[in-house]
Amino acid sequence: MRRQHLHTETETVERLREGMGLGVLSFPLTSFGAGGELDLDSYRAYLERQLAACPGAVFPACGTGEFFSLDEEEYRAVVTATVEVAGGRVPVVAGIGYGWAQASRFARIAEEAGADAALVLPHYLVAAPQDGLVAQLEQIAARTRLPLIAYQRGQVSFTADSLRRIAAIDGVIGLKDGHSDLDRLQRLTLAAPEGFLFFNGASTAEIQARAYATIGIPAYSSAVHAFAPEIAGAFFTALRDGDNARVDELLRGFYVPLVELRDRVPGYAVSLVKAAARLRGERVGRVRAPLTDPGADDLAVLEKLLATGLDLVGAAV
Numbered sequence: 001m002r003r004q005h006l007h008t009e010t011e012t013v014e015r016l017r018e019g020m021g022l023g024v025l026s027f028p029l030t031s032f033g034a035g036g037e038l039d040l041d042s043y044r045a046y047l048e049r050q051l052a053a054c055p056g057a058v059f060p061a062c063g064t065g066e067f068f069s070l071d072e073e074e075y076r077a078v079v080t081a082t083v084e085v086a087g088g089r090v091p092v093v094a095g096i097g098y099g100w101a102q103a104s105r106f107a108r109i110a111e112e113a114g115a116d117a118a119l120v121l122p123h124y125l126v127a128a129p130q131d132g133l134v135a136q137l138e139q140i141a142a143r144t145r146l147p148l149i150a151y152q153r154g155q156v157s158f159t160a161d162s163l164r165r166i167a168a169i170d171g172v173i174g175l176k177d178g179h180s181d182l183d184r185l186q187r188l189t190l191a192a193p194e195g196f197l198f199f200n201g202a203s204t205a206e207i208q209a210r211a212y213a214t215i216g217i218p219a220y221s222s223a224v225h226a227f228a229p230e231i232a233g234a235f236f237t238a239l240r241d242g243d244n245a246r247v248d249e250l251l252r253g254f255y256v257p258l259v260e261l262r263d264r265v266p267g268y269a270v271s272l273v274k275a276a277a278r279l280r281g282e283r284v285g286r287v288r289a290p291l292t293d294p295g296a297d298d299l300a301v302l303e304k305l306l307a308t309g310l311d312l313v314g315a316a317v
């Protein structure tokens with residue numbers, strides 16, 4: 001067995017499965033100071049509040065955490081701080097990415113920092129055929145002992161045949177989906193071996209969470225948890241309890257308008273979330289270029305929407 005870590009792969013899968021039933025998956029923002037430098041003290045304090053809301057697992061340095069803006073040293077600091085703050089309470093799944101050579105370096109760092117698993121973010125720039133997508137995971141898996149979760153989004157999209165192939169790679173334990181093509185996704189779940197993990201990783205995943213759950217994928221990432229764990233928690237509970245009226249109320253009053261705002265400007269997927277966290281008093285700082293912070297008009301809409309959402313769940317602004 002090549003995989004020997006603090007937790008075995010089976011234990012990590014079990015901890016993830018258990019966590020997924022208890023709360024949303026937290027994708028924390030990364031805190032930057034006024035000059036754009038990494039602000040670890042603020043990150044730790046923010047993360048502590050994220051964890052106090054009892055997410056099922058924490059995924060540092062992923063899309064929401066601006067993985068693509070971090071250098072290796074900063075990445076190490078963020079993952080190390082996350083493992084320390086989490087203190088074993090929830091599994092830590094660190095983002096890794098780019099081509100397999102660089103992704104393997106990030107995996108090595110995440111492993112040394114004590115992460116439990118890694119989320120393989122989509123490569124960028126070039127499109128790749130299925131054989132290449134599978135080979136990318138084979139190459140990374142051959143170079144790390146960390147269990148890997150593949151992330152299909154953007155130009156990464158697996159066929160049922162490729163899913164069978166990646167699930168057979170030693171160390172690949174699951175798939176996070178960001179395409180929301182439920183027809184295709186159902187074919188993937190049917191092709192997967194028993195125990196393979198699936199996550200709904202759509203942008204503002206709550207919007208389609210009920211639909212994903214009907215095809216056997218109840219676990220989802222929540223960008224809303226990154227700034228309003230109270231709203232994300234209320235939605236999770238309503239969905240879990242089958243309270244459809246409450247789910248509709250939160251979708252109608254908060255999530256759908258949020259998606260409309262989030263879709264307005266490229267990069268708002270992250271920068272709007274960061275702005276919302278600042279409105280909550282979190283010292284997360286601004287986004288790094290090429291992302292840009294929302295302008296005054298959109299901030300005013302966001303502030304109102306946040307107040308509505310918090311009011312819907314009886315939480316203070």
Ligand SMILES: O=C([O-])C(=O)C[C@H](O)[C@@H](O)C(=O)[O-]
Pocket residue numbers: 027062063064065201202203204205221222223224269
């Ligand atoms: O990589 C990431 O940060 C994600 O995919 C998680 C986000 O929470 C995603 O679900 C979103 O943007 O709503």
